[in-house]
Amino acid sequence: MKFISWNVNGLRACDGKGFRDIFRQMDADFFCLQETKMQAGQLDMAFEGYESYWNYAEKKGYSGTAIFTRHTPLSVTYGMGIEEHDHEGRVITLEYPDFYVVTVYTPNSQDGLKRLDYRMTWDDAFRKHLQTLDAHKPVLVCGDMNVAHEEIDLKNPKTNHMNAGFTDQERAQFTTLLEAGFTDTWRARNPEVTDVYSWWSYRFSARQKNVGWRIDYWLVSNRLFQKVCDTKIHTDVFGSDHCPVEVDVEL
Secondary structure, three states, X not given: OEEEEEEOOOHHHHHOOOHHHHHHHHOOOEEEEEOOOOOOOOOOXXXXXXXXXXXXXXXXXXXXXXXXXXXXXXXXXXXXXXXXHOOXXXXXXXXXXXXXXXXXXXXXXXHHHOOHHHHHHHHHHHHHXXXXXXXXXXXXXXXXXXXXXXXHXXXXXXXXXXXXXXXXXXXXXHHHHHHOOEEEHHHHHOOOOOOOOOEEOOOOOOOOOOOEXXXXXXXXXXXXXXXXXXXEEOOOOOOOOEOOEEEEEOO
16 A cells, blocks of 8 residues: 655645646545644545545644545544644544554744743653554554654754754653554665655745655554665655655555
């Protein structure tokens, strides 16, 4: 099965930059989106052979996630069932007989780290959500996790140290998540590869110069990693400030 994840940074905007053609060309079993920035009814988007599930933020034009899938789930859960965290449309969980698929748009700690404390609370809650699922059956979790885990995961680690997405606290939380039983599929298969990123600022011709960050992930329960056939970061796909990331798993 082919799994794609993409932060589209506004699906309506991305739709005007070829999203539907890219979707069809990628031909995925699961196509997970983050930062859709939409409300229900704002865009008529359906693909033959796919069902879609949407989690909208209460705030207009903000956050939001979606999953298109060829496979009807046993159940669908929106959010984490925690009042504090479930107003921004950040999590969708699909349950299948042998696994779960989760898409997440992790909160950004923001300029001046004004949301870092909230981010720490969120990370704890989301890790517990995944561990609860993982206790029942293996999990595939994807999305914009808004953290570059190691120095190898961004172009300028020294100058970005303690900026949002590369604080010691966020990186430690990601380490804790992996230690809870999950594998970063792309890095596990490409341990020494440098200069491959999934997000580039729109400023300073960052993408043209490949001054980027790897903050979009496919993680799997450790016991699923042996079934991973391939993992890709589609740096040649445009339409957003992020590019799609892929994992192919024998399920």
